[in-house]
Amino acid sequence: MHLLAQRLVEWLKEQAAARGARGYVVGLSGGIDSAVTAVLCKQACPDDVLGVIMPCYSNPQDAEDARLVAETFAIPFKEIVLDEPFTIMVRLLTGDEKHVQDRELSIANIKPRLRMITLYFYASRLKYLVAGTGNRSELTVGYFTKHGDGGVDLLPLGNLVKRQVYELAEHLGIPRRIIEKPPSAGLWSGQNDEAEMGISYRELDEFILTGKADQRVMEVVKTLATKNAHKKQLPAIPPF
Ligand SMILES: Nc1ncnc2c1ncn2[C@@H]1O[C@H](COP(=O)(O)OP(=O)(O)OC[C@H]2O[C@@H]([n+]3cccc(C(=O)O)c3)[C@H](O)[C@@H]2O)[C@@H](O)[C@H]1O
Ligand SMILES: Nc1ncnc2c1ncn2[C@@H]1O[C@H](COP(=O)(O)OP(=O)(O)OP(=O)(O)O)[C@@H](O)[C@H]1O
Numbered sequence: 001m002h003l004l005a006q007r008l009v010e011w012l013k014e015q016a017a018a019r020g021a022r023g024y025v026v027g028l029s030g031g032i033d034s035a036v037t038a039v040l041c042k043q044a045c046p047d048d049v050l051g052v053i054m055p056c057y058s059n060p061q062d063a064e065d066a067r068l069v070a071e072t073f074a075i076p077f078k079e080i081v082l083d084e085p086f087t088i089m090v091r092l093l094t095g096d097e098k099h100v101q102d103r104e105l106s107i108a109n110i111k112p113r114l115r116m117i118t119l120y121f122y123a124s125r126l127k128y129l130v131a132g133t134g135n136r137s138e139l140t141v142g143y144f145t146k147h148g149d150g151g152v153d154l155l156p157l158g159n160l161v162k163r164q165v166y167e168l169a170e171h172l173g174i175p176r177r178i179i180e181k182p183p184s185a186g187l188w189s190g191q192n193d194e195a196e197m198g199i200s201y202r203e204l205d206e207f208i209l210t211g212k213a214d215q216r217v218m219e220v221v222k223t224l225a226t227k228n229a230h231k232k233q234l235p236a237i238p239p240f
């Protein structure tokens, strides 16, 4: 067995035991990060893992890919469609539900936050922990929604750059089509991580691992990392 996978599975077992939890709940998006996270959780807690597929005006192919992961690895799963609660929130907040299609982040970020609420419902009911799927590449630049997909109990992939997540996916036997599709937050149709960040994961990983990059890449990473540093900190408290 792959040493890294083995160590992560052991770590997940230890974390659950140390925190008095029975297992893990994971949001299954049909993307590579959640596929790898869910399979590691399944290996750590074979009888206590739950995948939750949560479409929210999403491409139906994503839910299909998520089901493929769950079925391939015998991960029990639930499907909770969030279209309706999202529409209600958008109407309540903006006065007009036509804004559900807006790309404005104040609206689109409601989607990952509704997913966070859903995952914590199951965590509480089942005495599980919410396993986040963020990796070191995303965490470095803060490419996640605060209290949305960032609102989790632990991050098993948090020390791995995206390239290492791909390596693990190959080792674990994640279905090809999931490995090959372009990373997307899925907040709107056609969203693409690399296009939105303005750099590729290859460039980002290279900079993280070696400190080497074009001037442009360095500037993008530094700007994003500075702008989003607050996402990895506890809320500020007055020192008096
Ligand atoms: N300096 C500061 N100190 C403390 N708090 C600060 C702050 N600056 C902003 N804030 C707070 O943070 C909020 C902005 O952060 P946030 O709400 O997260 O919003 P924001 O960073 O603007 O948007 C989330 C980004 O993550 C991407 N994303 C989301 C979900 C999944 C994935 C994926 O990879 O799959 C990617 C998404 O496409 C977008 O680019 C502000 O509204 C403010 O409340
Ligand atoms: N439709 C969805 N259903 C369930 N969970 C979701 C959904 N969309 C996003 N998530 C959760 O939010 C996490 C963050 O999304 P992100 O796009 O970074 O990861 P991914 O989809 O697993 O991988 P990729 O980077 O290849 O898109 C997902 O890993 C998953 O846990």
Ligand SMILES: [Mg+2]
Residues within 6 Å of the ligand: 029, 031, 032, 183, 184, 185, 186
């Ligand atoms: Mg995705």
